[in-house]
Amino acid sequence: MDSMVNFTPGPSQLYFTVADHLKKGFKDGIPSLSHRSKQFESIFARTTNGLRELLDIPSDYSIVFTGSATEIWERIIQNLVEEKSHHFVNGAFSKRFFEIAQQLNKKSTKTEVPAGSSFADSISIPEGTELIALTHNETSTGVSLSLPFIHSFKENNQECLVAVDAVSSLPYPSFDFTKIDSVFFSIQKGFGLPAGLGVWIFNRRCLDKANQLLAKGISIGSFHTLPLLHANAQKNQTPETPNVLAIYLLGKVVSDFLVRGATTMRQETQYKAALLYKALEDHTAIKPFVADKHNRSKTVIVAETGDRTEELTSFLQTRGFFPGEGYGSSKKNQLRFANFPAHSKEQFESLVDALSTFK
Amino acid sequence: MDSMVNFTPGPSQLYFTVADHLKKGFKDGIPSLSHRSKQFESIFARTTNGLRELLDIPSDYSIVFTGSATEIWERIIQNLVEEKSHHFVNGAFSKRFFEIAQQLNKKSTKTEVPAGSSFADSISIPEGTELIALTHNETSTGVSLSLPFIHSFKENNQECLVAVDAVSSLPYPSFDFTKIDSVFFSIQKGFGLPAGLGVWIFNRRCLDKANQLLAKGISIGSFHTLPLLHANAQKNQTPETPNVLAIYLLGKVVSDFLVRGATTMRQETQYKAALLYKALEDHTAIKPFVADKHNRSKTVIVAETGDRTEELTSFLQTRGFFPGEGYGSSKKNQLRFANFPAHSKEQFESLVDALSTFK
Structure with a gap:
């Protein structure tokens, strides 16, 4: 390993x-570029068109930018919920989405299961729910919801909007957008970029809902309301001065991903995940945290490392592998391994080799 | 001119x-740095401590980060106003601050004067006003409010909070923080950095007000509430994954500014502004837009260029000077010149020389 x-x-x-x-962006003056210039509009267009192609986003869905995915949690509740959202909670991040609804004074409900587990196949949604909030990949525990589960809600809850937090899974999952109204992520995970930008994808039904709330005199925020974000995006613009450099870099990385091919990248993700889960299963000292194979995330792999956590961390670090700590109270007995496009097959193979020599 | x-x-x-x-930041892994690491905490501390020293911010004022100054407009209204803010409006940006209060369903009021002018010395604030909103430097027109004017409100309106938008003037003005409760700016102007970060400075009175609204059951937002931003800042942390790279770069540039010295930088700003205003006054074809010398901004200098706008723009661009367009409806007959620390004395001297040869 070089580094x-x-x-x-x-x-x-x-x-x-x-x-x-x-380096190229600096040479071309991107950091000083006006967000009201034609050149910015073409950068915005290239980035959103690239994402549309990569993630197979239908043409009638809008793609807009915020400061973070955390901000999108707030904007979703503000713009799409008058009274009640229903949240699927199985870890710290899905829980925070629910808590944000409470902080915005909504009468939201939740279906909660313990960390490390997923949900029963058939769950009925409370009467009057306007938005169903699902976290595709719970970053704190490494549990992923299956796509059939995510897609199952639309049929029986046609009056609800379905919003999916895909912060730590995209660009891996192939969502069926006919069964989802909104998806969002941030760029410092699967897209391998510096933090500071959230990406929010939504359809006409979301826009209509926000406009309905506005028509009732309900405040849906100011500069980052869905109608204003949408109107600006139609002109390849943003309401405020955005993180221009991040939008530029995202466009460039998406182009690179398109050259590599979404299918290839997905297959590589599966290969790397299989490799690491196998190594954890075969290991004598550590094991996968998520017991049920069907619930295991392909993009955030959590190892139950118990009282060997500190020792294993040092062992890996001296070999150039820096694992993520366990989340919150699991800091002392778990390690997390991101499996993103930036992590090569060779790096995973070397990681697995290293793990096999840790006894 | 090289470039x-x-x-x-x-x-x-x-x-x-x-x-x-x-370049150094990339080498040191800043783009991949966890915002929950000790290393991030020390970057946060260095940046805020540097700003504190540079802008002479009292130790009992907090410094926190948002996605943009536009976001801070919204957060100020959300966190500091139950019913009524009063806004001083003399251009597009001060007007937008007022409009954001309306979008958040507040019963806000305004004192409005035409673009290019400032306000009468003695203005009484409507009964029941909770927050007085002042725009130190109206970026659309190049009008700056005097510091005595800004500082005058506190004495007669002790129950009000005073918030100052200093987006396109800091680090130039030396505010008296005993007469201001909150100041904010964004980093792509006077600090010469890529866009994507807002900086919000506020005192204990602001925090108390936000907590009062919360205690009344009023929603003040979720992840970027003042109490949550403050509690995190106490630990050199942020509520969400922030634009880590921008916080790092801001800290570095602030260190550079400290070496140069705030007084020197202010004197240079005055020198460069005097140079350009003199050139505009002496010119036969163009003139300063702001008639009253006392209202003229030192940091955004607006030229009335009439039907010569397009011709002058080309003339300057071929010489390597890229002026800013006039704002909104003044696009065709004005040009704007930023005078920030990134613009050297030599560049201003060359600009003025070029202007003198334009007949």
């Missing part, structure tokens, strides 16, 4: 092309 | 040290 590999789930390892794109 | 100079008021010319800081 260290950062396996923290986010901010994570930079995609290997980022430094060169940044 | 072009960007005089747009923002995003503006990069400070000359930024590219080197970025």
Whole structure:
């Protein structure tokens, strides 16, 4: 290994092309570029068109930018919920989405299961729910919801909007957008970029809902309301001066991903995940935290490391592998390994080799 | 001139040290750095301590980060106003601050004067006003409010909070913080950095007010509430994954500014402004837009260029000077020149020389 590999789930390892794109961007004056210039509009268009192609986003869905995915949690509740959202909670991040609804004075409800587990197949949604909030990949525990589960709600809850937090899984999952109204992520995870930008994808139904709330005299925020974000995006613009450099870099990395091919990247993600889960299962001292194979995330792999956590961390770090700490109260007995496009097959193979020599 | 100079008021010319800081930051792994690490905490501390020293911010004022100054407009209204703010409006940006209060369903009031002018010395504030909102430097028109004017409100309105938008003037003005409760700016203007970060400075009275609203059951937002931003800042932390790289770069540029010295930088700003205003006054074809000398901004200098606008723009651009367009409806007959620390005396001297040869 030439240098260290950062396996923290986010901010994570930079995609290997980022430094060169940044050098080129500086040479081309991107950091001083006006967000009201034609040149910015073409950068905005290239980035959103690239994402549309990579993630197979239908043409009638809008793509807009915020400061973070945390901000999108707030904007979703503000713009899409008058009274009641229903949240699927199985870890710290899905819980925080629910708590944000409470902080915005909504009468939201939740279905909660313990950390490390997922949900029963058939769950009925409370009467009057306007928005169903699902976290595709619970970054704190390494539990991923299956796509059939996520897609199952639309049929029986046609009056609800379905919003999916895909912060630490995209660009891996292939969502069926006919069964989802909104998806969002941030760029410092699967896209291998410096933090500071959230990406929010939504359809016409979301826009209509926000406009309905506005028509009732309910405040849905100011500069980052869905109608204003949408109207600006139609002109390849943003309401405020955005993180221009991040939008530029995201466009460049998405182009790189398109050259590599979404299918290839997904297959590589599966290969790397299989490799690491196998190594954890075969190991004598550590094991996968998520017991049920069907619930195991492909993009954030959590190892139950018990009282060997500190020892294993040092062992890996001296070999150039920097694992992510366990989340919150699991800091002392778990390690997390991000499996993003920035993490190569060779790096995973070397990681697994190293793990096999840790007894 | 070796290369072009960007005089747009923002995003503006990069400070000359930024590219080197970025190179070093990449080498040190800043883009992949966890915002929950000790290393991030020390970056946060260095940046805020540097700002405290540079801007002479009292120790009982907090310094926190948002995605943009536009976001701070919203957060100020959300966190500090139950019903009524009073706004001083003399251009597009001060007007937008007022409109954001309306979008958040407040019963706000305003004192409005035409673009290019300032306010009468003695203005009484409507009964029941909780927050007085002042824009130190109206970026759209190049009108600056005097510091005595800004500082005058506290004495007669002790129950009000005073918030100052200093987006396109800091680090130039020397505010008296005993007469201001909150100040904010963004980094792509006077600090010469890529866009994507707002900086919000506030005192204990602001925090108390936000807590009072919370106690009344009023929602003040979720992740970027003042109490949560403050509690995190106490630990040199942020509520969400922030723009780590921008916080790092800001700290580096602030260190550079401290070496140069705030007094020197202020004197240079005055020198460069005097030079350009003199050139505009002496010119036969163009003139300063702001008629009253006392209202003229030192940091955003607006020229009335009439039907020569397009011709002058080309003339300057071929010489490597890129002026900012006039704002909104003044696009066709005005040009704006930012005068920030990134713009050197030599660049201003060359600009003025060029202007003198334009007949």
